[in-house]
Amino acid sequence: MQEMADVVVIGAGVIGCSTAYHLARMGITDVLVLEMNQVGSGSSGKSASMLSLQFGTDELGTRMAKYSYARYMHFEEEVGVPIDFKKIGWVSLATQESAEHLRRSAELLQSLDIETEILSPEEIKRRYPEINTEDIVLGTWGPDDGTVDPHMIMWGYIRRAREIGVKLHQGVRATGIRVRHGQVEGVLTSEGFVATRTVVNAGGPWAIEIGKWVSVDIPIINAARSIVVTGPFPAIPSTWPFFEDLTAEWYFRPEGPGVLMGMGKTPTEELDIPFRLEVVDAMMDTAAHRVPVLMKAPFMTGWTGVRPLTADEQPILGPVPAVEGFILNCGWGGAGIIQAPIAGQLVAELISDGRASTLDISPFRIERFEGP
Ligand SMILES: Cc1cc2nc3c(=O)[nH]c(=O)nc-3n(C[C@H](O)[C@H](O)[C@H](O)COP(=O)(O)OP(=O)(O)OC[C@H]3O[C@@H](n4cnc5c(N)ncnc54)[C@H](O)[C@@H]3O)c2cc1C
The missing domain is CATH 3.30.9.10 (D-Amino Acid Oxidase, subunit A, domain 2)
Known part of the structure; x- marks a missing residue:
């Protein structure tokens, strides 16, 4: 394995693959992706495969999903691999307990021009007779949501990234990060040491463990x-x-x-x-x-x-104050598949230009969890 890289990405789930691709697209091609198992062997290979705009309950998250959805609609043109998108639509069902939440969420989606129709229990029953609507207060219908093949997303991103120069090593586990005077110096792996000044933690559920190597408590x-x-x-x-x-x-x-x-x-x-x-x-x-x-x-x-x-249902993105060169792209919760394009775009912008320009990522910084 190579002994140095400009950037090392730990994890080849949908977030790590997207990060590597976007870095390469922005001209940072000396990137090494380390995957302890196989591409997609973590959460990304175990999802329900939904690209959902209806999932959003807050404005920022919904704006990001809208951006990502638009990028997915042109994925094949951009990346060269089909993702098998099937627009099946999404119905949310609310009882008394969740009705207010669903109504607010529908209003938010409509205000952001995401097609969302409010359905009465009678209309739900008419359309879908097998659903028990006895305790349903309202529902919503979003026609644009659909299924994809997350493996094709990951392979598309990583294949294109590799064509531009990124290196992927599967079956190689990162085991530590060496830091000197508060700056990342490299990554320890099961195959030896790789010198680098920038490490992206795209470890999904394992991001907590990766944080511990540099004494950063990641609140996932x-x-x-x-x-x-x-x-x-x-x-x-x-x-x-x-x-x-x-x-x-x-x-x-x-x-x-x-x-x-x-x-x-x-x-x-x-x-x-x-x-x-x-x-x-x-x-x-x-x-x-x-x-x-x-x-x-x-x-x-x-x-x-x-x-x-995460506690506030937002991802954790960006640098960590105490460790220069340690960048987080994790905590994507139940929406990592839909959000992968924006996740990769933002972190690649941060590494390439020193700041994310597509949107302000300060609400996602890890410091938001620090106590008073
Ligand atoms: C049941 C279920 C259903 C879901 N349904 C949806 C859905 O329909 N739509 C949606 O948008 N999202 C969905 N999600 C959420 C989505 O799957 C996740 O948000 C997303 O997969 C997170 O991607 P990731 O790349 O951050 O993590 P992962 O896919 O887990 O990738 C992390 C990778 O890092 C590797 N790794 C970890 N530590 C190391 C190390 N030390 N060295 C080398 N490699 C390492 C792991 O092997 C892994 O491959 C669902 C999740 C689940 C569990």
């Missing part, structure tokens, strides 16, 4: 979420959109001839979590209330991933 809350996929299940039409039950924090959408469901927000220190069958029962109990017919769906497969959340 890792939370486990499981996905269950059923076998063929014609009772749910394959033309249906993504449905999110806000109060139950449970969702489902068609997946091939079957159905994909997701649920869970359990804090975890374990980051490689095996799938446990108990999850299927918990998921089915929730499904039984909202879409009773789903009880009959045959379980086929499932997995558990980790979402690197």
Whole structure:
């Protein structure tokens, strides 16, 4: 492996791949990406594969999603790889408990010109008869959301980056960061030392551990979420959109001839979590209330991933005051797939020009978590 690089990116999930690509696109091509496993083996390979504009609950996050969505619509032209986007749409369902939140979120989306329609329970029932709307107060419909292939996003970014000069090493673990007089000097790896003055922490759920090497406490809350996929299940039409039950924090959408469901927000220190069958029962109990017919769906497969959340649901971006050259691009929570284009763009601008110009990233700096 090479002995020095201008920039070392730790982690080849969607955020690390996007960062490497955007750096190369801005002319910083002496970049080394270290991935302890394989591209996409972390959270990015375990998502529900949704590009969602409807996910946004705050203005900044929604503006970023809008930027990223627009970039994805031209991904193939820009990067040369198709991402298999299917515009299936997104329905949010709210009971009394979550109705006010959904109404405010819809108003925000509409104010930002994101097409969002308010649906009455009667309209939901008319469109989707299998949904139990007894306790539903309102719903929303966003036609623009859809599914993608996150692996194609990652391979697209990393392939193009490599064509321009970036080096990717899979199966190489970063094990430490050497700092001298408050400045990064290099990265220790399972294959030796790489001298560099700039390290990007794109470690997803592992970002906390990477921070510890330089005594930086990264306030990510890792939370486990499981996905269950059923076998063929014609009772749910394959033309249906993504449905999110806000109060139950449970969702489902068609997946091939079957159905994909997701649920869970359990804090975890374990980051490689095996799938446990108990999850299927918990998921089915929730499904039984909202879409009773789903009880009959045959379980086929499932997995558990980790979402690197933060207390204010915003990512952690930018430099760290005490360690010159240590740059954070982490804490993307449950929205890292949709937000990857802006995540890479902002951090590459910061490294290339000393500041991010697409938008002000000061609200995302780690200092916001410091106590009084
Ligand atoms: C069940 C589930 C469903 C989700 N659904 C969606 C969705 O529909 N839409 C959406 O936008 N987002 C979704 N998300 C969130 C999204 O998956 C994450 O926000 C995103 O994948 C984070 O990407 P990342 O690159 O930061 O982390 P990761 O993909 O985890 O990448 C980090 C990489 O760093 C590597 N690494 C760590 N430490 C080291 C080291 N020391 N040396 C070398 N390599 C290292 C890891 O192996 C890993 O590959 C979902 C997440 C989960 C768990």
